[in-house]
Amino acid sequence: MPSWTAWAFTLLAATEAVALPEAQREPRDFLRPRQYGARCPDADYDTQCGTGDDYTGFTKDQQERADGIVDVFRHAWNGYYTYAFPNDDLLPKNNSFRNSRNGWGLTAIDGLDTAIIMEQQDIGDIVLDFVPTVDFTKNNAKGPQDAQTTSLFETDIRYLGGLLSAYDLLKGPFKHMAPDDAKADALLEQAKGAR
Structure with a gap:
């Protein structure tokens, strides 16, 4: 029985052999809130803005x-x-x-x-x-x-x-x-x- 690693490399080689459209082979960059116009005015929560969800409306207490x-x-x-x-x-x-x-x-x-x-x-x-x-x-x-x-x-x-x-x-x-x-x-x- 082949090891997990051997199986994974076999699968990887088979995947590479299949011709995928160029768009599917390229890594995708997902838009962050700032990129699609979300507001992040709160400097206290600046690190939270731009990571997917906007928590700036939450209480700071x-x-x-x-x-x-x-x-x-x-x-x-x-x-x-x-x-x-x-x-x-x-x-x-x-x-x-x-x-x-x-x-x-x-x-x-x-x-x-x-x-x-x-x-x-x-x-x-x-x-x-x-x-x-x-x-x-x-x-x-x-x-x-x-x-x-x-x-x-x-x-x-x-x-x-x-x-x-x-x-x-x-x-x-x-x-x-x-x-x-x-x-x-x-x-x-x-x-x-x-x-």
């Missing part, structure tokens, strides 16, 4: 922007918590849920580090109380739209990554978010079970 991001996170969390917790995914069109990743509370665990970084104590506490209840040896997906197999890749990046990053944050710069060390330690214990 960084705290206001940060608060807006937290509001959006809380809105998403509230929808998930109301209609889907402790399942994996919220289906917002019909306010229901599915278990695409074994029914272990994917959204809650995957979003825990974000809640910690944003210092959303109430959300963090809910997830920290939930994590020890997850049984990573059992697939809880039962519905017709639920995944019936366990993806090692998704388990690693979502569950294991979420648990370990939250543990690291709670043992380090965000120690104040979990004054009870046992809650942070439970994350590490569960990470051992997730793998």
Whole structure:
């Protein structure tokens, strides 16, 4: 079986052998906002203008922007918590849920580090109380739209990554978010079970 590199060079040679019109062979330069007449009057956001999107209408107050991001996170969390917790995914069109990743509370665990970084104590506490209840040896997906197999890749990046990053944050710069060390330690214990 040829190696990936050999296959790629074979494909490249075959592509070169096919005569393409000149216009398709030349690299294209895409127009930037300034080139097609967009206004970028704000010197503070000059680097953002000309890269595709114009953000000059956004507020310059960084705290206001940060608060807006937290509001959006809380809105998403509230929808998930109301209609889907402790399942994996919220289906917002019909306010229901599915278990695409074994029914272990994917959204809650995957979003825990974000809640910690944003210092959303109430959300963090809910997830920290939930994590020890997850049984990573059992697939809880039962519905017709639920995944019936366990993806090692998704388990690693979502569950294991979420648990370990939250543990690291709670043992380090965000120690104040979990004054009870046992809650942070439970994350590490569960990470051992997730793998």
